[in-house]
Amino acid sequence: MTLAQQPQTQNLEFDCDSGNYHTFCPISCVAWLYQKIEDSFFLVIGTKTCGYFLQNAMGVMIFAEPRYAMAELEEADISAQLSDYAELKRLCEQIKRDRNPSVIVFIGTCTTEIIKMDLEGLAPKLEAEIGIPIVVARANGLDYAFTQGEDTVLAAMLQRCPTSEDVASETEKEERGGIQKLLNFGRKKDDVSSPVSDYKEHPNLVIFGSVPDPIVTQMTLELKKQGIKVNGWLPAKRYTELPVLDEGDYVVGINPFLSRTATGLMRRRKCKLIGAPFPIGPDGTRAWIEKICSVFGIEPEGLEEREAKIWESLEDYLAIVRGKSVYFMGDNLLEISLARFLVRCGMTVPEIGIPYMDKRYQAAELALLEKTCRDMGTPLPKITEKPDNYNQLQRIQELKPDLVITGMAHANPLEARGINTKWSVEFTFAQIHGFANARDILELVTRPLRRNSSLHDLGWDKLVKEEVSV
């Protein structure tokens, strides 16, 4: 545990409201995880309501023969007239026949929770019978919000990572990292097969969090520049390539919503967690790398210049956002990191709404947020956990922020009232990690500002008749 030095966070104001807010159901994680884990099949065991959400929220992806489906519960399932086991077995056999995946992930929903379907108990039996691993994740709306769905899946999956004893040959061990293959992609051969001595001596490091493959490559190379070798990613491109995890290995998170995965890695796999800010924005990326280096006793090289250069290249966007205020309604748990980055960009943040605030897992991020505010001379934001959207809309009317980052339920109504908005969901699907992608974050943040400034002179920014009390 390197969480030893607890940062001072008592100056940030934390609040907790009613929890009446809009967010995506955590089962939405199947949409990006099935794409990330190429040999997986996600089976969401729930009702028409879950299916309707997935089909509408994921838009056209549904037509690309997705490797996910609903096991739609019918009245006879609810009243236990049918055997859960027999029903699931029938569906799993059909999936095996049609798709032959390397793993089936059962996503438990509100309904399976309420009728207390023992998925964790059924899975090992089914697994033995059909011969395909079955991972159970309870990503339901009773307990979790949006991106936390990924957290529940990874927390379940970390149990399936092999130890080095399980893995016979050294070659297989290398492959499990998937790193060789990644670095091979589009690079010169000699670059990849460079001698091992390129890396400094340090304990094993595994990164957890699902990010698109280009980000995996970028972050792996970024660490390689410091002589740090990434031994694997949780999740990997394929289920069969899950990384090797041994007792005492180091792990670091890449996303702020992975509390349960972090806990699982520490408690169940006896790994050591590196508590760092998240590599979102050049400031976050630098802090993330520096923290990993410091844990391994490595002196980081060239990071300061690297960061400065990125900031310089962002100047055109920074000129747009500087001095503007941004309000986070909160729905995907990326809020603290994004707010910290935007404060560094020169924005002010009156309020950060967030579904769930793990002050331990996000400690380093919170400390960096506080430090950034002090450095930039801006007031500390109020952090509202489990926000109440109605109350937030009242505050937005009062504060009149230059930009509101919010879900799609509120975006159009706010725009019609002359308030600039950015859909928060886009931050979840865009590539936002690492040095190179800071521009993408600002591209998203400035888009409404740029669009609306080009419409500004037309004089119709308020498009509702009466001043409705929201």
Add this chain to the structure above:
Amino acid sequence: MKLAYWMYAGPAHIGTLRIASSFKNVHAIMHAPLGDDYFNVMRSMLERERDFTPVTASIVDRNVLAQGSQEKVVDNIVRKDHEEHPDLIVLTPTCTSSILQEDLQNFVQRASLDAQCDVLLADVNHYRVNELQAADRTLQQIVQFYLERAQKKGNLSTEKTARPSVNIIGITTLGFHNNHDRTELIKLMGDLGIDVNLVLPDQATVDDIKKLPQAWFNLVPYREVGPSTAAYLKETFDQPCIDVTPMGVVETARCIRAIQKILNAQGAAVDYEAFIDEQTRFVSNAAWFSRSIDCQNLTGKKAVVFGDSTHAAAMTKILAREMGIHVVLAGTYCKYDEAWFRDQVSEYCDEILISEDNGAIADKIATIEPAAIFGTQMERHVGKRLDIPCGVIAVPIHIQNFPVGYRPFLGYEGSNQIVDLVYNSFTLGMEDHLLEIFGGHDTKEVITKTVSADSELVWSKEALVELNRVPGFVRGKVKRNTEKFARDRNCSEIDVEVMYAAKEAVGA
């Protein structure tokens, strides 16, 4: 359990929310876990709604699971009453509350004591009805509630209006082109000299409901939402109902004649025949279109139709009866309404498919290989994969099916719109003809993007050239027919002769 990748009709609560948010100043509170308020996103995005969707959730979380909702639902209702001052709050059960079996009716009663507004529990069961059935039921429930109350209070006027008047029932939010149909129907009624007493539920207030019995009759344009309400009004106030969807020239005329009959029975003495004739022959362009030489090229072309009962039935009739198109298959996902659908379309198509399984209809389309599909967004994607054009005629739909421009499907302007949709979906007539003469756009190599299986049959060079001359969109079918013919006769090589023999054999 059912393995499902896609569904046509949504869960029951969506139907209730569509009704509640269609009314003005009605708020819905869902008894649901976090994330089930996805309806707000759909309404805000698809309809590009400027106002906040009047739907909130009373969140079911772990605590509710352990202890029950207790005061939570009541508090949320009372709070919303204070904040928004709605006329009515509809407590909406979801799949979750269906299993929790909390006494929601009791919450409603308790909340009514503290709230200024009326409070109702939507009487829908997630596991028994779908979105459309729930919408129909909820509308009827709200109407009955307010009419019974007015009756009790004695402020219900059942006296008919002086001039002929109508209630248009079933226009809702997130309905397929409902807002445009609304305008078109009001215009049509105006042309017929009929006053619109009330449009329900879209933009109506609950206070308007007590006006309902004053209309001379009810018009229910859609099969899915409204019939229950009309049936209730018929039973209680003996108000006649017209359930002919005025979609297409023939059906619009039939609808107007039905109106004429009802009005005359009540002593109006109207004659709409001249109006129908004028509209059909000179105002609407649909009748003239089907007579024009361009439409000749559509004669006998194969089409598949799939959608909700209303639109699939009407479309089938328009294609077959008004345009001479060969509807091979007509289908609907409204399984609960199967008898009606069969009755409507059986004489206009070869085959009927009643199914909620998108795979079943996709397989049918692949085997039939029609020249065009008229279906939902799902069929549009099937068409994309098979390279068959598709016109979207029913929900489920995407944002592009909520056009800003005026696009009704009903009435005389609607028939014009449908003509454009149908015509643009088929390959343009002359283009089609020229392609056939000149052997298609692409003479370089065979495109074997077909659904037929690879085979070891050998095509001679000349036969390949000949196959190339077949226009792209039927090439796959010709190839398959020829190969099937060759296999049946044990020909290992396909030359031009075999090809033409095959063509003659299938009479193509």
